[in-house]
Amino acid sequence: MADEIQELTGIAAASCYQCGKCSAGCPMVGEMDFGPHKIMRLLQLGRGEKLFEDESIWLCLTCETCTARCPNQCDPARVIDGLREIAIRRFDTKAPKRISAFRRSFLDQIRRNGRLFEFGLVLDYKLKSGDLFSDVTSAPAMFLRGKLALSPRRIKGIRDVRRIFDACLESGEES
Amino acid sequence: MRLGYYPGCSLHATARDFDESFRAVAGPLGIDLVEIEDWACCGATAAHNTNRLLSIALPARTLALAQEQGFDAVLAPCAACYNRLATARHAMEQDPELKEQIVGILKRPAFTNQVRVISVVELLRDMAATIKEKVVQPLADMKVACYYGCLLVRPHEVTGFDDDEDPRSMEEVVKATGASPVMWEKRLECCGGGFSLSRTASVVRLGRAILEDARKAGAQVMVLACPMCHNNLDFRQKAISKYREEPVGMPILYVTELLGLALGLAPRDLGLHRHYVSPQPVIEQVAAATRSLAGGEQPAALPAPPREEA
């Protein structure tokens, strides 16, 4: 796994000396079983597979605090992105359902219209996640503020966007 | 330098106020805002969480369009779009093979990756002197917490326009309006970003710490330049306040909105009526300062914000 990550991200897990500065500053570490330094450690131990059985990597917000302060320029945020990419490629993610649904709905929107249609995103997300009721009451307030458009607008170069998706992802990979 | 305006998806919807306020201040400041034609979404968090190539190819298309349309730089007000565009540009600059791969995917052989990417904060900081001249309603004594979050200054190799641990750009803009930036600790902490819908509890936890720290530092208002942060701190402020004895009551303004007030623009033209936490106290303070300056004249008041359900 460490080799695969190095191939994908150019980052050698071995360059981490486990100082824990990444986890010290991580806003999500309290919610994760494997904070950033443990992720690096599992890669060093050749036990990266363990990360695919757990939701920790999906809780990273990519705030890059770890990366900014890493003394060894290990870039844990990039490593975590790499792990997520591998997990998706294997169609094997243990992401929390809602986080996964949001990500998929988001990409569907872009593939469909070239841009994000936020109302559509919310509807699609609700269907995908089954999280039907939260925030429903705030929708009217959003409309009142003119913050939600009701119909999507598709860009002219939508073929470009679809070609990009097809070139980057294997069929159906994003979902 | 010819700037290509890249509003991104948010500024066409949930962050309309950011777009409106930016367009409103652009005129007085002499910024020529020409929107890049047929831009696409930057891919945001969803793309880079899924596939690196996708997260670079999507913004690269916009950079290529900007080049074709004769722009020297892309101006992305949304911090998330800015970060994704700048990251794509940086990645292709560092790795010529990657750039060639992207050119192949885009089928745009003329793309050279020369177009720069700049954030609204960088743009306004460099215009601080002009802003100072154009301010008609100096926001005297207003205590402002500048909130950077993650995406404006990290990673430093990509953003680079300010110190990533001790940035001062937004403070310089705020100072130019006559307001007083307060120094506080959580201005670089993450607000929970894209988890607003999918992991609201985390967003509430993180947002609360940020808002309370700004409050503790004496801020009356917070300014920022990121629609995600705005959503998490303004829209979600009600949820954040739920676990407190009293609401936080911190108006969250886009930096362009605060600037608009200082330039004497009408609150409505700046989109302030679209906020959840009422910016009324801020507007009243501006009004009061103006009254004391001009001697009595009342500025146009903001209509009451729409009533919220439940």
Add this chain to the structure above:
Amino acid sequence: MARIGVFVCHCGENISRTVDTAAVAQALGEMPGVAHSTDYKYMCSDPGQSLIQAAIAEQKLDGVVVAACSPHMHEKTFRRAAANAGLNPFLCEMANIREQCSWIHDDREAATAKAIDLVRMIVEKVKHNQPLQPIHIPVTRRALVIGGGIAGIQAALDIADGGCEVVLVEKEPSIGGHMSQLSETFPTLDCSQCILTPRMVEVYQHPRIKLLSYSEVESLEGFIGNFKVTIRQKARFVDESKCNGCGDCTKKCPQKKIPSEFDAGLGTRTAIFVPFPQAVPNIPVIDRANCLLFKGRAKGKKKDVCGICARTCTRGAIDYDQEDRLVTEEVGAIVVATGYQLYTIGKIQPKEYLRGYGEYGYGEIPDVIDGLQFERLASASGPTAGEIRRPSDGKVPKTVVFLQCIGSRDPAKGIEYCSKICCMYVAKHTMLYQHKVHDGQAVVFFMDVRAGGKGYDEFTRRAMNEGALYLRGRVSKMYRDGEVIKVVGYDTLSGEQIVLDADMVVLATAMMPQLGIESLAQTLSVSYDQYGFINEAHPKLRPVETNTAGVFVAGACQAPRDIPDSVAMASAAASKILSLFSNAELSREPMVAHVNPATCTGCFHCERVCHFGAIQRKEVRDRQGNLIKVIAEVNEGVCQGCGTCQATCPSKSIELAGFTDAQVFSAINAIFA
């Protein structure tokens, strides 16, 4: 026809793993002029050398080429072997087929072919070698020691006690260095000043040590055994011959709020000052930048604004018009012992590659101090008279957090090395603190505890047993929160994020060489590493020599060093120098340039390009004494044999012995033949 012997070394497997040494020997054996060619496992071993010596005798060789490692490693070995067999040593040369071939290539066939070429080149060169004789030069038995910290003091005393004179140059007003600032020393907790000050006094009173304090080396000429050094004695504005050190002037000085360098900014001093009570020499200095009189003069005031010190002095020792003085000293050897300074975490850094710690507030948070500042707080002679009180409000801190590896081992901040001493002094600090503040809690964030040394690990264990809490991890962020400092860290051993409220934070910041060491090193022609640490000549076998003969190094200017290490290095350098001084003259290699007086036109291009100032002008006169021409001449003592003059000379009148045009061109031609 030449009769050259070629000896190809396997270097164990170092060479033979990649190069077919037998094939090299065979190919060379077929070369014209090669009378003998063979290979052997360890040519530098005794049997290997005997092999060469036997061949010289039996084959009547007139030249030897050893194809092995770099000449830096074994040229001396093989030349000595050749000399013992009766061959002029300079007819023996090495072809480097290890560093420049086997170590850097994988393809055995290509590497073998390259090795053959390399050896052929040297064979062609040796065909043109001439027998040379070593040059003998006299030695001035007098040493210069630069830096008056513990390393410089030790070196000066050892050399002087060995019977030779020493000039000790210290840039500060007093000797003593950083050790004089320390409270107690690890691992014995004995008082630093108690063991240091007797040595300082000894230096001052030693009949063979000339102390030049408040002085700096300005320039250097010459070479081993024959250096001429120019030293700037900075104006003290106090006449050393008149001052008796009574201290009345410093008591009366009206400028009292100047941050004291000796107290690391935590205490104050006056504008005319002695850095600390036990200073040697105990003679004050006027700090021009802060003195009212000098500030007035700088502003162009006609009448002096102050002058209290001069009026106070009963001996008339104050001299406001004193100027810097340049003195020259002749010495035969030099010790560089300029010590260290601490890295600081500020936004503005003295070097391009360094970064500050924005996440720790760039040094702007009050009560975040460094290790030397803590030493001053803990020292009985310090600004708090040894009570641990934090600088901001003088309160006794109840929780003190110590952060190790600040700057050190942090490539992102520009320093990759371990500063070596911090683990030990942090352990010491926790003990000093907890001994003084009984209800205080010391917390240490560490990455590793590196305590190799006699009694060292026991010492750090003692710190933990006495109550210091050690947390394994780096701190991500620090910020001020009211009266306390929030320290956001992580303990990787328990796997917990930890946020502490500290009353004071002590940073164990990295040890760096003194600023400006690069220019001193250039003055002395010694090399230094990327951080400015002076390079030793060999990391294992020549640890106190530099790459310039006659210049030695001791203490923390070579690498992070603690007191015992620095003292050991200083004594080692002193013993090297005493051994150098034990001979009336020394011999050096004859690889120097020679001018052909018949063809030299006196254009002096050579003089302009020579980095070492080795070219002199010589008048050529006829028998009647009429000047015919002025030509160049090489000072054999100064010439370093770089060959730049040879490459520059338009009339081809200068040649470097051992590297003549004939030798070099034949070597080059060999690969095209």
